[in-house]
Amino acid sequence: MTGLEAIAAHNGWSIAIVGVTIVFTGLAMLSIILSQLYKVLDFWENRDDFFKRLKRGDAAEDLPDITVSPDMQETVRQYQMLADRLGEPFSLPKLLDFAQKCGLVNPHATINRLLKQNVIVPDGEGYYRWHQAISG
Amino acid sequence: MPTDIQTLKSLDLFEELTSEELTQIAPMIHPMKISEGELLTQRGEPATVFYVALKGNFIISFKDGQAFTLHNRGDIIGWSTIVTPFLYTGTAVALTDGEVLALNGDDFLQVIQGESSIGDKIMSKINPIIAERVPYFSRDKARRDLPPAETE
Amino acid sequence: MENMFLEFFSNTGYAMADYRHVIMIAIGIIFIYLGIAKHYEPLLLVPIGFGILIGNIPVFKGLGLGIYESNSVLHYLYFGVTAGIYPPLIFLGIGAMTDFSTMLARPLLMLLGAAAQMGIFLTFLGALALGFAPNEAASIGIIGGADGPTAIFLTAKLAPELIGPIAVAAYSYMALVPVIQPPIMRLLTTRKERLIRMEEPRLVGKREKMIFPIIGFLLCCFLAPAALPLLGMLFFGNLLKEAVVTERLAVAARNAIIDSVTILLGMTVGASTQADVFLTPQSVGIFVLGAVSFGVATASGLIFAKIINLFVKSKINPLLGAAGVSAVPDSARVVQMVGQEEDPTNFLLMQAMAPNVSGVIGSAIGAGILWSFMN
Numbered sequence: 001m002t003g004l005e006a007i008a009a010h011n012g013w014s015i016a017i018v019g020v021t022i023v024f025t026g027l028a029m030l031s032i033i034l035s036q037l038y039k040v041l042d043f044w045e046n047r048d049d050f051f052k053r054l055k056r057g058d059a060a061e062d063l064p065d066i067t068v069s070p071d072m073q074e075t076v077r078q079y080q081m082l083a084d085r086l087g088e089p090f091s092l093p094k095l096l097d098f099a100q101k102c103g104l105v106n107p108h109a110t111i112n113r114l115l116k117q118n119v120i121v122p123d124g125e126g127y128y129r130w131h132q133a134i135s136g
Numbered sequence: 137m138p139t140d141i142q143t144l145k146s147l148d149l150f151e152e153l154t155s156e157e158l159t160q161i162a163p164m165i166h167p168m169k170i171s172e173g174e175l176l177t178q179r180g181e182p183a184t185v186f187y188v189a190l191k192g193n194f195i196i197s198f199k200d201g202q203a204f205t206l207h208n209r210g211d212i213i214g215w216s217t218i219v220t221p222f223l224y225t226g227t228a229v230a231l232t233d234g235e236v237l238a239l240n241g242d243d244f245l246q247v248i249q250g251e252s253s254i255g256d257k258i259m260s261k262i263n264p265i266i267a268e269r270v271p272y273f274s275r276d277k278a279r280r281d282l283p284p285a286e287t288e
Numbered sequence: 289m290e291n292m293f294l295e296f297f298s299n300t301g302y303a304m305a306d307y308r309h310v311i312m313i314a315i316g317i318i319f320i321y322l323g324i325a326k327h328y329e330p331l332l333l334v335p336i337g338f339g340i341l342i343g344n345i346p347v348f349k350g351l352g353l354g355i356y357e358s359n360s361v362l363h364y365l366y367f368g369v370t371a372g373i374y375p376p377l378i379f380l381g382i383g384a385m386t387d388f389s390t391m392l393a394r395p396l397l398m399l400l401g402a403a404a405q406m407g408i409f410l411t412f413l414g415a416l417a418l419g420f421a422p423n424e425a426a427s428i429g430i431i432g433g434a435d436g437p438t439a440i441f442l443t444a445k446l447a448p449e450l451i452g453p454i455a456v457a458a459y460s461y462m463a464l465v466p467v468i469q470p471p472i473m474r475l476l477t478t479r480k481e482r483l484i485r486m487e488e489p490r491l492v493g494k495r496e497k498m499i500f501p502i503i504g505f506l507l508c509c510f511l512a513p514a515a516l517p518l519l520g521m522l523f524f525g526n527l528l529k530e531a532v533v534t535e536r537l538a539v540a541a542r543n544a545i546i547d548s549v550t551i552l553l554g555m556t557v558g559a560s561t562q563a564d565v566f567l568t569p570q571s572v573g574i575f576v577l578g579a580v581s582f583g584v585a586t587a588s589g590l591i592f593a594k595i596i597n598l599f600v601k602s603k604i605n606p607l608l609g610a611a612g613v614s615a616v617p618d619s620a621r622v623v624q625m626v627g628q629e630e631d632p633t634n635f636l637l638m639q640a641m642a643p644n645v646s647g648v649i650g651s652a653i654g655a656g657i658l659w660s661f662m663n
Binding site: 010016 | 395401403409417492495500646657661
């Protein structure tokens with residue numbers, strides 16, 4: 001038996017469709033979970049700060065929560081990781097230099113956006129701090 | 137192309153100058169387009185150009201990684217062109233595309249020293265800015281003079 | 289004495305050889321040549337090529353020499369193939385040497401790895417249509433996954449008699465990735481698309497990389513348990529790599545273990561291509577379908593990348609879709625090469641590794657699904 005008849009006789013269409021669907025579902029699920037994983041890890045790593053702020057309830061007065069536009073979230077993450085490596089407070093030119101060396105796109109303009117959105121804030125001594133209360 | 141008087145008048149640095157005084161200095165001030173990442177001044181190099189920001193954002197960095205940023209129209213860069221030893225104290229880089237007014241350092245110094253009225257008015261605007269920025273480069277100097285262990 | 293001499297001569301390979309042996313030996317020599325002179329997957333083609341030579345020395349049946357004779361040394365070594373032992377060990381090594389960072393940095397690109405697995409299922413249908421039995425059709429389809437160990441594993445389970453041609457086809461096409469893929473890539477993409485620059489991937493933390501193999505394993509193997517032998521070892525190897533404290537084991541997995549197994553796998557698979565079982569019309573069909581499968585897999589990835597671009601703001605260079613076939617890292621290198629032909633300053637290699645490694649996971653899931661359906 002050959003041709004479409006053979007495919008139908010061996011349940012080929014169903015196997016192919018279900019197979020493709022499962023592969024897609026598996027990788028799509030993994031993709032979704034992985035895209036959120038780092039956020040969960042970030043939260044876990046900063047849980048103490050989060051609970052402190054929750055308890056005190058005064059953090060908002062010192063440093064209001066800021067909302068970062070969705071298109072900036074990934075960028076914020078990248079730069080936060082770089083800033084974390086530099087420690088707090090960090091040098092802005094060093095962050096810029098670091099971002100350039102890592103090949104990040106438009107580091108100057110990006111840092112400017114982060115400054116304007118108060119994601120990066122000056123400490124008054126010529127150095128900078130990462131805003132501790134950023135939400136998406 | 138010299139800058140028009142209205143533009144100069146709208147800037148804090150020149151707002152106290154009369155129309156005649158503005159007309160006098162306008163030919164030596166030239167608008168310049170600046171690209172993101174462009175270097176305007178280099179710390180330690182002879183200060184040859186004075187800039188006034190029209191558009192854009194800038195970072196000025198010092199030794200030991202200190203820095204501040206400028207985001208407003210009228211912010212100035214390169215005051216070392218009119219203060220001895222005429223060497224830039226910081227490195228200025230454009231964070232975004234922008235536009236500045238550029239003044240040749242020698243011309244600017246000549247006007248300030250030669251025209252007392254213009255000099256006084258401009259220096260009265262620049263002095264507070266210098267005072268604000270002094271901690272960056274004076275600390276820079278102080279740190280430079282300290283033994284290495286204490287600078288860490 | 290003359291009789292003894294004649295009897296001995298009649299038992300030599302010279303007397304027993306026919307044109308089929310000559311053809312197979314020529315193929316073996318071509319494999320060795322491609323591996324050594326052209327550097328096409330030398331670590332695979334040289335052992336397979338020499339294995340083909342070993343398998344095609346005509347031997348007197350009954351002496352326990354041939355790979356298909358139950359008491360021969362080659363047969364014992366081949367047991368690792370037929371019992372499906374070698375492929376998971378190879379996956380252990382692959383896991384221990386693969387950096388999943390770029391995939392973790394942009395998980396969306398994993399879908400390209402999924403799309404490229406369409407080749408497996410479309411070829412499965414094609415093989416059924418050509419009259420192959422379902423188990424054979426599934427084994428042939430998996431060639432499109434461009435993953436030698438997966439193809440061997442599935443074929444060992446479903447159609448052991450086809451291991452030789454399927455393994456040789458799979459590894460041949462993997463070696464020929466730089467020849468097969470570029471024309472399809474150029475055909476299905478515009479110059480403008482090939483010039484697309486990708487955003488730099490974000491930095492991925494160590495903890496994230498450490499957790500990934502556990503999450504990946506649990507999620508994929510709960511979904512497709514039949515992929516357990518392959519994916520279990522893949523993710524285990526990756527955990528050894530990322531856990532840092534198990535660096536010694538990771539080093540063993542990615543060096544000593546994978547190298548030893550590759551030698552045994554390549555050589556025995558090569559030796560299994562004895563002329564009488566290999567040179568059949570069925571083998572020709574497998575090679576043709578394998579090529580189609582590979583082409584369809586490449587095209588599926590490319591087209592799916594273009595479809596994704598209809599919905600996302602940050603465009604994907606569709607060339608990355610071609611890396612969805614799991615020939616790691618060859619297809620990623622080809623993406624880089626074709627991308628740089630258009631723009632020498634465009635570096636796509638790291639980005640292409642994301643669909644490339646997700647293709648490994650996808651083809652293993654695909655194999656698991658086919659295995660479970662055929663049972």
